[in-house]
Amino acid sequence: MTQIHTQPGSSRHEDSLASIQVDRLSVEDEAASMNRLRVWQLRGAIVAAIVLLGAGAMWMKGVDRRGAYSELGTGIAALRAGPLSAFVQCAAPGAQPSQLAAAGQLPAALLAASEHTGKGYTRALLHCSPLLEQAGLQLAALNVPSAVAPQAAALRAALSDLQATVESAVTVPSYDSAKVVALTQKVAAGWQAYDEKQVALQTALRAHTK
Numbered sequence: 001m002t003q004i005h006t007q008p009g010s011s012r013h014e015d016s017l018a019s020i021q022v023d024r025l026s027v028e029d030e031a032a033s034m035n036r037l038r039v040w041q042l043r044g045a046i047v048a049a050i051v052l053l054g055a056g057a058m059w060m061k062g063v064d065r066r067g068a069y070s071e072l073g074t075g076i077a078a079l080r081a082g083p084l085s086a087f088v089q090c091a092a093p094g095a096q097p098s099q100l101a102a103a104g105q106l107p108a109a110l111l112a113a114s115e116h117t118g119k120g121y122t123r124a125l126l127h128c129s130p131l132l133e134q135a136g137l138q139l140a141a142l143n144v145p146s147a148v149a150p151q152a153a154a155l156r157a158a159l160s161d162l163q164a165t166v167e168s169a170v171t172v173p174s175y176d177s178a179k180v181v182a183l184t185q186k187v188a189a190g191w192q193a194y195d196e197k198q199v200a201l202q203t204a205l206r207a208h209t210k
Helices: 008-091 097-101 105-126 129-141 146-171 177-208
Strands: none
Touching (some): 008 129, 008 146, 008 177, 105 146, 129 146, 146 177
């Protein structure tokens, strides 16, 4: 019976080939694992970048909104210090600012002005109307965020009503003291209505700028 003898050198050669194949598989597995890790790291970086961009955009929008509210508040204050203050001084000349700042002082100041001016008061009051028109134009030009649009619209309406009341002086006979007194009371009521709407708008603005 013929026996097949395995050469020692041949066995060592096969072992070497097997070892090379195992090493090759190990390297390929490690490379694949590293590639998968890089992919997940890349995905994580992309997600983080998207989150940061979204957060940055939201922060910028918040800054823009607060800036818009602050800008509107500044514009309203400028109206009060500018043409509206000039109107009150025109309608009630000689009145002290401290008197006009106190609640309920404007009717008395207007009445005193009408008594001092006499029959020419209604005509003098009409000369003050352009100041209200100027205030209306400035108010309409202000940028109003949608969140406070109702309060701003109410303020514009109050200013328009005040202007209409002042312009109605053209129909009031200057010799009719009772009607002149009634007119001054309407003007004072219109001013108070504007004041209340301004306070409401400023309150809404403060709530959005906290």
